[in-house]
Every structure is written in C-alpha cells, then in structure tokens.
Amino acid sequence: MPNKNIFYLLTDSDRQLLFAGGRRKTYQRDQALFHEGDAQPDLYVLLSGLVRVERLHGGHALAVARYGPGDVVGEVSFLGGRKALGTVVAEEDVEADVLDAVRVQSMLASDSGFASRFYHCLAMCLGDRLVHIRPGIPLPDAFGAAGARPRPPRTGQLSERQFPPPLIEGVEGFRNAMRALTAEIAGGRADAARVLQRVNEACDGVVDLLNAFTRDDALVEIGMDDLLTFRDAPDLARGVGGYVFRETFPFFMQSATIAQGYERPHGRAEGHDWLDRVERNEPEGDGRLGPLIDQWFLGRPLCRARRDSVRQTTALLREWTGEPAGPGPLRLTSLSAGTAREVFDLLAGGPRGLYATCIDADAGALAIDAARARERRRADRVTFLHADLPDLVAGRGPVSLGPQHVVYALGICDYLNDSEVVHLLNWVHGLLAPGGRVLMTNRDAASPDRAFAEHILDWPVVHRTPDEFGRLFAESGFAGLPVEMGREEAGVNLFAYCRKMAPASGAA
Amino acid sequence: MDSNRFTSLADACRKHGARADKLEKYLRQGDPPADDLVALFSRLPPGHGARMLDRALAHGVGPKEPDALRAFFAAVEDVPLWLDEGLLDLGSRTYLRCGIVCGLVMACSCLPLAYRSGAASKPLMFSSQLIDRAVRRLGETNRFFLEICAPDGLKRHSPGWKITVKVRTMHAQMRRLLRQGRTKPWREAEWGAPVNQMDLAATSLLFSVSQLRHLRRVGFHFTAAESEGVMHLWRYASHLLGIVPDLNCATETEGRGLQQLLFDAYDGPDDDSIRLTESLMKIAAPALVAAGLPGLLPGDAHGKPRGPLGRLFRDLAHFLEPRIQSNAFKEQLGQFCYGLSQGILGREFAASLRYPPTAWRHTAPALLRSVVAPLEACRRLIPGGTRWAVWIGHSHLRHMMQTRAFAPRPSFHQLTQPVALPPGPTAPLGGPTDAK
Numbered sequence: 001m002p003n004k005n006i007f008y009l010l011t012d013s014d015r016q017l018l019f020a021g022g023r024r025k026t027y028q029r030d031q032a033l034f035h036e037g038d039a040q041p042d043l044y045v046l047l048s049g050l051v052r053v054e055r056l057h058g059g060h061a062l063a064v065a066r067y068g069p070g071d072v073v074g075e076v077s078f079l080g081g082r083k084a085l086g087t088v089v090a091e092e093d094v095e096a097d098v099l100d101a102v103r104v105q106s107m108l109a110s111d112s113g114f115a116s117r118f119y120h121c122l123a124m125c126l127g128d129r130l131v132h133i134r135p136g137i138p139l140p141d142a143f144g145a146a147g148a149r150p151r152p153p154r155t156g157q158l159s160e161r162q163f164p165p166p167l168i169e170g171v172e173g174f175r176n177a178m179r180a181l182t183a184e185i186a187g188g189r190a191d192a193a194r195v196l197q198r199v200n201e202a203c204d205g206v207v208d209l210l211n212a213f214t215r216d217d218a219l220v221e222i223g224m225d226d227l228l229t230f231r232d233a234p235d236l237a238r239g240v241g242g243y244v245f246r247e248t249f250p251f252f253m254q255s256a257t258i259a260q261g262y263e264r265p266h267g268r269a270e271g272h273d274w275l276d277r278v279e280r281n282e283p284e285g286d287g288r289l290g291p292l293i294d295q296w297f298l299g300r301p302l303c304r305a306r307r308d309s310v311r312q313t314t315a316l317l318r319e320w321t322g323e324p325a326g327p328g329p330l331r332l333t334s335l336s337a338g339t340a341r342e343v344f345d346l347l348a349g350g351p352r353g354l355y356a357t358c359i360d361a362d363a364g365a366l367a368i369d370a371a372r373a374r375e376r377r378r379a380d381r382v383t384f385l386h387a388d389l390p391d392l393v394a395g396r397g398p399v400s401l402g403p404q405h406v407v408y409a410l411g412i413c414d415y416l417n418d419s420e421v422v423h424l425l426n427w428v429h430g431l432l433a434p435g436g437r438v439l440m441t442n443r444d445a446a447s448p449d450r451a452f453a454e455h456i457l458d459w460p461v462v463h464r465t466p467d468e469f470g471r472l473f474a475e476s477g478f479a480g481l482p483v484e485m486g487r488e489e490a491g492v493n494l495f496a497y498c499r500k501m502a503p504a505s506g507a508a
Numbered sequence: 509m510d511s512n513r514f515t516s517l518a519d520a521c522r523k524h525g526a527r528a529d530k531l532e533k534y535l536r537q538g539d540p541p542a543d544d545l546v547a548l549f550s551r552l553p554p555g556h557g558a559r560m561l562d563r564a565l566a567h568g569v570g571p572k573e574p575d576a577l578r579a580f581f582a583a584v585e586d587v588p589l590w591l592d593e594g595l596l597d598l599g600s601r602t603y604l605r606c607g608i609v610c611g612l613v614m615a616c617s618c619l620p621l622a623y624r625s626g627a628a629s630k631p632l633m634f635s636s637q638l639i640d641r642a643v644r645r646l647g648e649t650n651r652f653f654l655e656i657c658a659p660d661g662l663k664r665h666s667p668g669w670k671i672t673v674k675v676r677t678m679h680a681q682m683r684r685l686l687r688q689g690r691t692k693p694w695r696e697a698e699w700g701a702p703v704n705q706m707d708l709a710a711t712s713l714l715f716s717v718s719q720l721r722h723l724r725r726v727g728f729h730f731t732a733a734e735s736e737g738v739m740h741l742w743r744y745a746s747h748l749l750g751i752v753p754d755l756n757c758a759t760e761t762e763g764r765g766l767q768q769l770l771f772d773a774y775d776g777p778d779d780d781s782i783r784l785t786e787s788l789m790k791i792a793a794p795a796l797v798a799a800g801l802p803g804l805l806p807g808d809a810h811g812k813p814r815g816p817l818g819r820l821f822r823d824l825a826h827f828l829e830p831r832i833q834s835n836a837f838k839e840q841l842g843q844f845c846y847g848l849s850q851g852i853l854g855r856e857f858a859a860s861l862r863y864p865p866t867a868w869r870h871t872a873p874a875l876l877r878s879v880v881a882p883l884e885a886c887r888r889l890i891p892g893g894t895r896w897a898v899w900i901g902h903s904h905l906r907h908m909m910q911t912r913a914f915a916p917r918p919s920f921h922q923l924t925q926p927v928a929l930p931p932g933p934t935a936p937l938g939g940p941t942d943a944k
Binding site: 152239 | 546549550552553554555557558561634674677678681682684685686688689690691692
C-alpha cells in the first residue's frame with residue numbers, strides 16, 4: 001500500500017465501507033483511466049504506478065500533472081458532478097481502487113458523520129493542489145523569488161567624459177562600414193564573398209569592443225574617469241553595453257536570429273523558436289545586410305555552442321542509457337526541454353526501454369515537440385509535461401516523477417542564482433534513482449560572446465567559472481561525489497555531470 | 509617589480525620604534541563615513557547619488573535623509589575647536605602670492621615625491637588616464653589646490669569647502685572601484701587599503717610641509733605666522749578629507765617629523781612610479797607652465813587693449829602664444845621641469861625615478877630663484893606689496909585654469925569668488941565663471 005493516504009481522517013469502519021464497494025483494477029501503460037469530457041467519472045485511488053493528466057493544447061495532448069501511489073484522481077468531477085476536465089493516462093502499469101461515484105454519493109447522503117470526514121479529506125487534497133496554482137504572484141520562498149534580479153537601466157550610467165574615445169571611434173567605424181556596404185550592395189558593385197567577409201570583420205569588431213570595454217579592469221578605469229557618478233563596475237558595464245546597443249541596434253536587428261533573441265516573443269531568452277532557428281542554421285534577415293549579419297551571428301560561438309551542446313548531450317545520454325540498468329523502464333527527464341532535439345536524437349537510436357519526460361513552462365513549445373514526437377512515431381515514449389520548474393523544485397507542482405535514471409538541463413543554470421541552482425540540484429538528487437546521473441550546463445565566465453549576449457541580446461545570464469559551478473554541486477546533495485566538468489568546442493558552455501551514489505548494500 | 513608596503517613598514521617600525529606601530533593600522537584603514545556614503549550612492553539609480561550630494565552640499569542634510577548621508581555630513585560639518593579663520597585666511601594668502609611658481613613647484617617636486625612609493629601610486633596606475641590625460645589630472649589637482657587657497661575657500665558653502673568634501677567622496681569611490689577589479693585585482697595584503705589614511709596624510713603633508721620647504725628653496729620667504737597659516741589651512745582641509753586626527757599635523761615641525769616617518773615607511777619606486785613621473789614631467793608640467801606664461805603679461809594683453817601700451821602687450825601676447833604652445837618649446841619646458849625637480853629634490857632622488865640627464869639641473873633652480881628672490885625682496889620692502897602679490901598670484905592662477913590646456917573642465921565644477929583686492933586700473937578679477 002502507498003505511504004500517502006489522503007483518507008487519513010476516515011475511521012476504520014468508514015474506510016471499510018468505502019472500499020468494500022470498490023473494484024481493484026489494473027491498467028496497462030498508455031491505457032486511459034478516463035477521458036476528457038467523460039460524464040462524471042468514478043473516483044480512482046492509485047495504489048501503484050504513475051498516471052498523467054493530459055489536456056489538449058493546440059490539438060496536442062500535453063501533460064499538466066502527474067500523480068502516483070496514494071493520490072486520488074477524478075475528484076474534481078466527482079465534487080462538481082461535471083464532465084472530466086482532462087484525460088488520465090497510465091504512464092506505466094497502474095493499480096487503482098475504483099470507487100463508484102453513485103455509490104459514494106449515496107453513502108454520503110445517508111451518513112452525515114462519514115460525509116463530513118470524507119469531504120474534509122477531499123478538501124485537504126484540493127487545498128494542497130490549489131497551492132500549486134500561482135496567480136502570477138511569486139511565492140516567498142528560496143526558489144524563484146530570488147530569481148527576480150532587477151537590472152540596472154542602460155542610460156545614465158556613464159557621464160560624458162567616461163565614454164572611452166576608442167569605443168566611440170570603433171562603434172562609429174562599424175556604422176560607417178555597414179552604411180558603405182549597404183551602398184555597395186545597392187550599387188550592384190559588391191563581390192558577395194568580400195561583402196560577407198567585411199560584414200564578419202565589422203561585426204566581430206563590435207564584439208571585440210564590447211569584450212574589451214566590459215572587462216573589469218577597463219570598467220575600473222572608466223569609473224575612475226569620473227568618480228562623481230558613483231557607479232560600480234556592473235553599472236558601468238551596463239552603460240558601455242547600452243551605448244553599443246543603441247548605436248548598433250539598427251544594424252543588428254536586421255538579423256532574424258538576433259532580433260528574435262532580443263525580442264523574446266514568449267518572454268523567455270533562448271525560447272523554443274530561437275533555439276530551433278539556431279539549430280536549423282539557415283540565415284534570414286531583412287534588408288540587404290540582414291541575412292549576412294544573421295549568417296555571421298549563426299557562426300558565432302554562442303550559436304555554434306547550442307548546436308555543439310545538443311550533439312555532446314546526445315552522445316553523453318547515449319553512453320549513459322546504454323549502460324546496463326535494473327529491471328523496469330529506463331527513465332530520463334529533460335528540464336526546460338526547449339526543442340528536445342537531443343531527446344529525439346536519443347530515441348531514434350537509443351535503447352527500447354527508454355522513456356523520457358520533457359518538462360517546460362512553454363506550452364506552445366511542448367505542443368510543437370509533441371507533434372514532432374508523433375511525426376517520428378515516438379509519442380509513446382515521451383511525455384511532455386507543462387510545468388514551471390521553480391514550482392516543481394519547491395514541491396508545489398502536481399507532479400510525481402518517480403525515480404529517474406538521468407536528469408539533465410541545458411542552460412537552465414544560466415538563469416538561476418547560486419542558491420537556486422543548489423535548490424535545483426538538491427531536488428534533482430532526490431529525483432534520481434541510486435546510480436542515476438545528472439547533467440547540467442552553465443554559461444562559461446570566459447565565453448567569448450558573453451558581452452554580446454548581455455548587452456545586445458539583453459539576456460540576463462549568470463556566467464560561472466568551472467570552480468564556481470563545481471562549488472554549487474559541492475554545496476548540494478551531490479556533495480562529496482566526483483563532478484566531471486567539460487566545455488563544448490565553442491567554449492561557451494560548461495558541462496558538469498555527476499552520478500548519484502548507489503546504496504552501499506547494492507554495490508556489487 | 510612588486511611592492512610590499514608591509515615589509516618597508518616593518519623596517520620603519522624598527523627605526524622609529526613604537527611611534528610607527530600604528531601606521532600598519534592606518535595603512536589598512538579607509539574612511540568609513542565616506543565609504544558608507546558611496547556604498548549608498550551605488551545602490552541608487554544613476555545620477556541620484558551625485559544630485560543628493562550636491563543638494564546636501566548646497567543646503568545641508570535634513571533628518572529624513574539616509575543615515576549614511578547624515579553621518580557623513582555630521583563629520584564634515586563638524587567644526588573643530590582649534591579652527592582659526594584668521595589663520596586659514598593667512599595660509600591661503602601665503603600660497604596665492606606664490607602664483608604660478610606654486611603650481612610649478614607642486615608639479616615638479618611635490619608630486620614626484622608622491623609617486624616615489626610604488627605601492628602608494630598604484631591607485632593612479634589603475635587609471636591609464638593619469639598618463640594619457642595627465643594634463644587634465646594636473647589641472648584638477650591645481651584647481652582643487654586653488655579653490656582651497658581662495659579667500660574663505662574652506663568656509664561652509666564656499667566652493668573650496670564643497671570641492672574638498674567632493675574630493676573625499678571621490679577617494680571613497682576610488683577605493684570602492686579598485687576593490688572591484690578581478691582581472692587586475694587590488695592586492696590589499698601587499699598594498700594596504702586603496703587611498704588609505706597613511707597615503708592621504710602623506711599627500712596632505714606634501715601640499716603643506718614639502719611645498720613650504722621647496723618654495724623657500726626657490727626664493728620665497730615665509731614668516732613663522734605664514735607657515736603656521738599654511739599648516740592650519742591644510743590641517744583643516746585634511747580634517748574635511750577624513751584624515752584621522754593622529755595623522756593631522758598642526759605645525760611645520762610636527763609635520764616634518766611625521767613626514768620623515770612616513771617616507772621611511774614607504775617602499776621604493778617601481779616601474780609605475782617612473783611612468784607616472786615621466787608623464788608628469790614630459791607632458792603635464794610643461795603644459796601647466798605653457799598655460800601660465802602668457803598670463804604673466806598684464807591683463808590688457810588678453811582683454812580689450814587700452815592705449816598704446818595695451819596694444820603692445822596684446823601684440824606681444826599674440827606673438828608669444830604660438831611659440832609657447834609649440835612642441836619644441838614644451839620639450840624644453842619638460843627639460844626645465846626635470847632640472848628644477850632634480851635641483852630641489854636632489855640627485856639621488858632623481859636617479860631613483862630615472863630622470864634623464866639635463867643641464868637644467870643646476871640652472872633651473874638658480875634661474876627661478878634669481879627671479880623670485882628679488883620680487884620677494886620688493887614685496888617685503890614695499891608697503892602693501894604682499895596684498896599686491898596675492899592679487900597678482902591669484903588672478904594669474906585663475907587665468908591659467910581657464911586656458912584651453914586644462915579643458916575639459918574638471919569634474920568638480922565650482923565657482924570661486926573673485927578676490928576683493930585691490931583697487932586698481934585693470935579689469936575685475938575672476939574672469940568668466942564656470943559655475944553650473
């Protein structure tokens with residue numbers, strides 16, 4: 001029997017009476033317990049296995065919750081006497097006690113004491129679930145609340161005398177070069193290869209300028225040039241970046257990838273569409289220069305790193321999932337899954353018993369991924385779960401994930417502060433089966449495109465050195481375990497992976 | 509070349525005994541009220557800190573202002589019991605009457621002394637601007653000096669007082685910024701705190717004790733009262749700059765003793781000291797002199813000429829100015845500055861900062877003395893001569909600060925009041941103001 005017991009307020013005789021009329025049923029993987037829109041379904045008390053609650057989004061079924069042993073499903077429809085709000089599907093072999101709704105209703109009508117205790121139990125259960133619904137107000141806890149970092153304004157950080165003349169000259173040189181190239185292309189006297197080379201040189205020049213003048217020693221010097229502005233180095237960096245941003249904006253925003261990265265149509269940096277665009281690597285843009293600038297950007301380490309990361313992650317996952325595992329399916333979870341390309345690549349040639357859960361807060365992105373899974377005939381092996389990671393980590397999500405063999409997240413640590421990363425790692429540690437592995441990436445402090453991402457794309461990214469990233473593992477549940485650290489080829493992302501210790505008794 | 513100030517401090521402790529023991533504390537000590545204030549400003553939106561400071565400088569602080577601001581202004585508005593306004597006035601007039609020579613001696617002898625310690629000059633090396641824009645920095649130092657020395661310059665609400673308080677916040681901001689460097693970190697364990705109490709006191713002594721000594725060497729004469737006035741002026745300025753009372757000297761004798769102790773506690777010059785001195789001697793000091801020389805002509809040469817003599821001065825000024833501003837002349841001025849510096853500070857000191865050999869080392873101090881000493885003699889003999897010397901010196905310094913060589917304006921834009929002296933045939937003093 002499960003440890004969790006939502007009917008803990010019932011007396012023994014209540015419980016006997018309630019379950020006496022129930023039927024114990026088993027469901028096979030992917031079998032629905034009931035469907036969205038079914039007339040008042042029965043009450044299901046889960047005894048073993050996991051079920052997911054699916055709702056349709058854009059024509060695709062997305063998981064919105066996952067329940068395990070001890071949970072009850074069908075309770076909302078039972079209470080309201082309404083049609084089922086979602087489809088409940090067995091994720092694995094499930095055993096459940098099915099309580100006939102009509103019979104329970106008649107018991108409630110005949111015994112007021114039982115009714116009071118029963119409703120109290122359901123009210124407690126629903127109360128727990130209500131907590132998971134966030135009305136847009138951040139809850140005051142360690143994870144999530146600290147993530148809202150106010151960013152200093154771009155303007156007013158530098159006084160007139162603090163703008164370094166070489167920076168001004170460099171940016172002016174970029175603008176002139178771009179104007180000249182536009183005129184040359186318009187005049188039809190430009191050689192395509194040469195134009196592309198000059199675009200690359202000019203744009204690389206801006207990145208070099210940003211890198212040079214947002215280094216902390218340069219910022220100290222800028223700060224010293226007018227001490228009465230009373231600005232700290234990060235504010236001065238924002239001022240330098242803001243200047244370059246303003247001056248180069250009309251040119252860089254002709255690139256489709258840069259513009260999309262900056263605009264963040266769904267409110268997230270590195271959203272699904274942007275990642276998809278980078279992975280496709282097909283330059284697009286407006287005007288004469290747009291496609292050329294886009295081509296330059298797609299060739300920058302920042303974009304190459306995304307493609308490299310997918311490849312490298314797939315290789316690692318393939319290696320780990322190829323190792324002999326215990327009985328039962330091999331479970332893998334991708335946090336903030338994005339395009340989930342590495343999951344699809346893995347499923348294309350991975351072991352047959354592998355099941356993946358892709359969690360993301362972007363329902364639209366998950367719907368696209370779900371459609372892709374169906375196209376590739378992999379829908380039966382992937383669950384797309386719509387949930388906010390901070391909620392899950394804080395234990396607020398209506399989700400039971402069950403023991404996982406691999407949990408990984410590409411890029412999520414880039415947007416979390418240190419304590420949030422430690423919370424995340426602790427949560428992952430709890431999620432992993434003994435011997436399971438975690439893989440996390442973080443933007444490297446030495447990333448060559450750090451300043452461009454921060455100041456032109458305006459991404460509030462947290463960069464870390466290998467030491468800083470490793471220290472977070474040491475502060476988490478993975479303390480004392482060896483953490484392997486690596487970089488992808490472009491030198492933008494750090495890869496850190498670690499294996500949860502198997503219990504001593506289980507060691508061969 | 510690495511500098512470790514604590515090693516040389518230990519040597520000084522051996523030499524000076526218990527008296528030097530405290531220096532280690534001061535080498536590590538910044539200025540807590542000012543440090544707290546800039547920490548507050550850094551948390552405010554851009555521009556708010558500077559505006560808050562300007563408002564407080566102009567109108568004082570109210571009870572609702574932040575604690576850090578109130579604590580800082582309580583410190584700077586505190587008037588010490590020993591303050592004597594008459595002595596302050598005498599001190600300022602003593603320096604003003606030295607005119608351009610005061611600036612020249614400061615640039616050629618006091619500042620190289622400040623650069624003598626490799627570690628103490630490190631804060632300046634973190635800004636390559638001191639080398640690239642040495643002229644502007646020297647202009648700022650001169651302006652600070654001038655505003656302090658202006659009549660009533662250190663009275664509350666006067667420009668000199670406000671600038672001094674601003675300079676204190678600038679030191680604190682410099683301290684804060686230097687500690688934020690990671691690529692080129694501030695090595696606190698070796699260098700002490702940036703802009704620490706010991707260095708602040710040493711700089712103040714350069715502007716008082718050393719300046720008096722070096723001005724005497726080029727022919728100026730100071731009475732005991734004048735010396736006391738100068739020391740008093742810098743004692744109060746040091747109080748405003750946040751220097752602890754322990755390091756704030758009341759008399760020249762006291763100052764000389766402390767200065768010797770501090771010099772003994774300093775490490776030697778390093779490559780940075782040499783670079784700083786070179787930029788000062790080759791670029792900034794010649795620019796200062798070149799900017800000051802045309803001002804030696806009577807006022808008519810620069811304004812609307814009156815009479816044939818006025819036209820003559822104007823024509824002479826027009827003739828001289830391009831020649832004075834030429835690179836060849838400035839190069840010679842640079843050699844002159846090296847010579848003057850070596851003449852005042854000695855051959856051994858010059859060798860430690862790798863001064864280039866120059867024939868001016870004998871002639872520059874003698875030449876300056878041959879001009880200054882007779883004028884000083886006249887001043888002392890002629891009734892009202894000192895008042896005239898103050899008026900001429902001040903107007904000349906002010907004229908110099910308004911020349912193009914010192915543009916753009918220093919960051920502490922302030923207005924000084926013209927000297928109310930003396931009745932004469934020429935135009936009023938002060939010239940165009942730079943108030944904001």
